[in-house]
Amino acid sequence: MTPHISRKRSTLAIATAVAAGALLAAGLTTGASAQPDQNVSAASPVKLSATARAGLLQDANAEKAATAEKIGLGAKEKLVVRDVVKDRDGTTHTRYERTYDGLPVLGGDLVVHTAKSGKVKSVTKAAKATIKVASTSAKIATKAAAASAESTAAKTGDTKKADAQAPRKVVWAASGKPVLAHETIVTGVQKDGTPSKLHVITDAATGKKLFQHQAIETGAGHSQYSGDVEVGSKKGGSGFDLTDDSRGGHSTYDLAHSESGEGKIVTDDDDTWGTGKPEDAQTAAVDAAYGAQLTWDYYKAVHGREGIKGDGKGATSRVHYGKAYVNAFWDDSCFCMTYGDGEGDKKPLTSIDVAGHEMTHGVTAATGNMEYSGESGGLNEATSDIFGSSVEFNAKNAEDVGDYLIGEEIDINGDGSPLRYMDKPSKDSNSLDNWSEDAGNVDVHYSSGIANHFFYLLSEGSGAKEINGVKYDSPTADGSKVEGIGRDKAEKIWFKALTTYFTTTTQYKDAREGTLKAATDLYGADSAEAKGVAAAWAGVNVK
Template structure:
């Protein structure tokens, strides 16, 4: 049955249960993930930063940003803008910056400076390898022409209805090839399935030629699942109770009542007894959404030491009952919110724990690696959400939804009982890629994500036939090699470390391999079985 709450949750009890689940990850499995890593955290592991400690590190980085720019050899017209920071147990900090050139934002100019405890720069990870420089910052093509061109692009793509271009901003485009002066235009509207559209179109400011486009609304297909009776965070309101969890940054759940805009109405109840377990009760979807959000918050905090999506201790919001018969869910960074449709016939709300984890992880990605939602980087962005959705599901230890390496296995969106996506052999869904090829960047991000999903499965569990939590898997490799898994617990930590310390907006599969190898080196050493396992798993999906 769909979850509902009988009374207000016990925060301590649930938090403790989730933490225990993290320590005992995969305890029922027969594969490599059955035994978690219980060793002391390695020196390269990130430390848990309180919101105050994180704010202090960001302030220090902001104070020193001019000196840092000089240290790493940036030009006189280039300036750094501090965005995020991660600190390791050995004192190393990984500070993420955006970059400007002569006052203009540089798209693809983001970088991560890796600084030793002593203050010396160890290395720099850059999204763009080219020197940032343009002949002039005066545009030959005007803003009105750029906006009109962007609207035409959106309309022709067929992905945006009712296209409406916002005023373009002048930027330096450095994400591919030689940096050029460009216009970035955001075209708003509605996608084919009813999802809001925020299409970013980049056009050359000298010629008007389109250089790039990507969709800012990051959505995933439905994962509506039933989690049984659960407890969710609420608090006493002015009249009754509000579905707001102050123990998790004030995460609140709102009812859009089938609208497609605005924040909606905060979900409230007279007696703190929420939902009936039936989709006809409007509170039921809200309970699912709130439950998924709390499990995701607890997972990131307990396993990775990250408090909240941005690491600043602030909760996001969830909006339920979006549109009519909307079969999807999406993350929108501009409202810092997750939004869920009610599915076919408004009977299957897409509000399960793994879809919540998937959407919230888009927010984590936006605050860290921020891989562009297009091409290979878009596939990695989408796979990151699938990877941590699986991780949250395994760690939740919910008896009604035992962890597995399938996506959307409960929703029956295909009408035949099959999952939406498979991580052990992604091509079983008929569209996803098992392995990398030169065409991977031309495939829809929900399908090119299969490469990284497959890598993560191989890294966690290894290749070949096995049974985990009652589910049978049989994972092949691109070259027929045998891959030994290192366990899901370690695989999760390596991917998170790479995401927060080494991935950038332009990270492709080759760079993802390099980033995860760097992460494995930091965490376990260059001669470790974990490092070798990362290398073997990438080879298993043809990324070498």
Template sequence: MRKTTNLPISPARSTARGKRRTAATAGAAVAAAALLATAVTTGQAGAATTSTTTTTSDAKALGLGAKEKLVVKDVVRDADGTVHTRYDRTYDGLPVLGGDLIVHKSASGTVKGVTKAVKATLAVPSTTAKVTPATAERAAVKRAQADDSRRAAADGAPRKVIWAATSKPVLAYETVVGGVQKDGTPNQLHVITDANTGAKLYEYQGIKTGSGDSQYSGKVDLGTTKEGSGYTLTDADRGGHRTTDLKGAESGEGAAFTDDDDTWGSGAPDDPQTAAVDAHYGAALTWDYYKNVHGRDGIAGDGKGAYSRVHFGHDYVNAFWDDSCFCMTYGDGQGDKAPLTSIDVAAHEMTHGVTSATANLQYSGESGGLNEATSDIFAAAVEFNAKNDSDPGDYLVGEKIDINGDGTPLRYMDKPSKDGASADNWSDSVGDLDVHYSSGVANHFFYLLSEGSGAKEVGGVQYDSPTADGSKVEGIGRDKAEKIWFKALTTYFTSTTDYHAAREATLKAASDLYGADSAEYKGVDSAWAGVNVKP
């Protein structure tokens, strides 16, 4: 029984659809005398700091036009001193959507290469629009209404942008339409409209639909803070991450949970604290995983916590990440008896935040499938890393929350098509699928890379993973597969990366980590071939 239409952890019919786009990767060395000297304050591999410095020197050094500027978004330093600086771009003062790029520099400052979202020269005839903002706004609102959104209205005036995610840059408007999607999820439909013709160029959904007694994980330790005569669910050891109670509301930050004796929940869903225990615990596990395994200090890499809101609405069978509040939100499920707060759901939602802060994969088409798969991949990784006896690690997604009503999980990483809709392998039409279905290609790749093909048992769960061409794939181990995917996400993926570009990015990541002649590199190549992603 499928109740949701925009759930990031379950199959759905999304409003955002897109054709396959080729994310171009430029790896040639760039001869540049001086690029921005960005301070990186951590020595841990994979850790990151960010800056909002805008610079023209980098743009000139990279051969960009005089009207272009680069804004530092994220910086990652490898163990060998290599620095990967991710930039957003502006043109004549306008944001460039799809114009992001990454500069890779050696420890000595030599530019080793540049990864670009698009190769196209960034130029438009004029930044004066022929279509009025009001016209673009009306068209965007009508688009949301056509998807049965309720109370659809623009969240502010359309902003003028350069749309560069396709081969030809276009002057455009970006309109964000709010309201409520038909399943009760808040709406953040981004509609890109040609500012000269009024034609819709693209659209995507901004809402990415993922000691106490918990419902799913048993008795767990929690990070809390003494306030007044009691305690709150505020985790000072993890950037001040907090968990709040919406009490059935569908907006706002929610009220603080308080407890006099610092013993939370009962394990039963009718205790309001129980869902909070699961959500708070899952957030802590996710924070610890990224920090201890990948050296990333918090979701945005800045040491600051996000926050979790539980008890959203009533009978709301969904969970979602929202960049605008930098928060996770959880419904209580059918009959308000099955909160969507299991470990893998919490990790899935927080990982949307990591993706947003790094590659910012567009939430439509193949890049959207990679976005969803990234959340599934690290949800599994966090679950395995947690070593919780009540919810042991597996390659199943959402197996605890029983959204289907028959005890089956939402998704299967060893053979995604077992859910009835997800793609096992790549085809030239996979980008037309909803992102929760197209994610199957990357989920299958990750399983093959970790465990290999064929029948086997992992942690007491039986799997049987096929390959597209019948070939045998030998796994390299989950720990190495996680590191390769994280490396690719944070240093080589861009906003428009598709499956073929993801193959190249993960091969580069494997080469960086283990060498171009390594078994790990060959394993990546073999696993991609196993899902029909080939050169």
């Protein structure tokens, strides 16, 4: 398989994608998703420019006190504007976080759905309980809270070292009755070399651990190449910088095997990048830049979202992290994607679906922000698999055609099998096909199988079929037959649910409700699409 080599400037990138798409259309089986959705619903999101989005956020910020009163919040509760989505019919979906008596409320996020007239249609809340605590004075000292958090990190066995940052007082409302708590972030390094930012929530009255979640969101792989591609660059200094001004200024940096810092911008004398061999440091940089541009193009073209945060700003990609680091991760604190070079520093983790997967963690952090633990963590991971696969389909790359396999090119198992399967997740021997009461106790990469399976059923339906040369055979939990509605519609339903109905505490039954609402908004309550959503969830035992 030919590695990435860029020979032209960014202005030609779109032409390459179109040419590849024409080649695919001529000779490949396409399955239920072949026909694009021609009907644009009034509930579809409009494509907001960065300026238009900023204006809506400014308006929401100016009106947040009035909004808090409209939706019945208490006198000590304040709203903090986070994100906004606007539909074609003028409805806005404004996402907020909350404070209580000046303290952040974890699990207090909500989305206010407002009609064009200004009337509040409904509110989606992460926490159902009234936000109120008896006192905001902590009985447990911050030093004791930090020590407890460090002990928790040590017990996980995931960190080689741990250093607790000063705890902050919060109101914990994500799991029942709100309580005063401390949130401590314990930083360190996980066993495989991945940075660790473990958030530990402890009761401020008793010191008891209430919750923990990892802020560094990861994937895994070895290497992948997508043929000759074109990436954005610009003139800089005496040569060229790997910076794509057509996509928000996304830049690619070389960490030179360091595990900290930003690294140095990747440069070239003649704007011809890489040799296609891992020994050339530019090759991995080309792959990373290509994955970033495909992800940007997908969200903009399909969902009208300009950039990961919707603000028109590009992220940063960092290549050559650590020594023989066999992973890749998204870190929202630096708004950056980081790639290791794999075993022997010769197999960079720079595949299309891995890039789309990891960068989608950034989209999720800016929207639904499902906690990276339990069922919500599984939904977070599945969202990245769903849109990582969607980015791959949308790329129409002749050497890496779209499929419902995650990491199929990286050969992490050494036998040519993918990392995960969406049609029947249990084929990897770990992931869950269907929901059960134990789903929240499974690693998030495995509980994600439930939503991955749902998405496949919704897109393509159950049973045996071949798509783009790959054979699938998807079962259902109850033996029922599910008819797919097509991937294009399924993507739009999941994206709308993510951006307007999912919250930090969303569980699988909440996801069912959110996607049903999204399908109803887009296609109608009695539509085949809404019925398809219900059938696909039943197919994975979420009812």
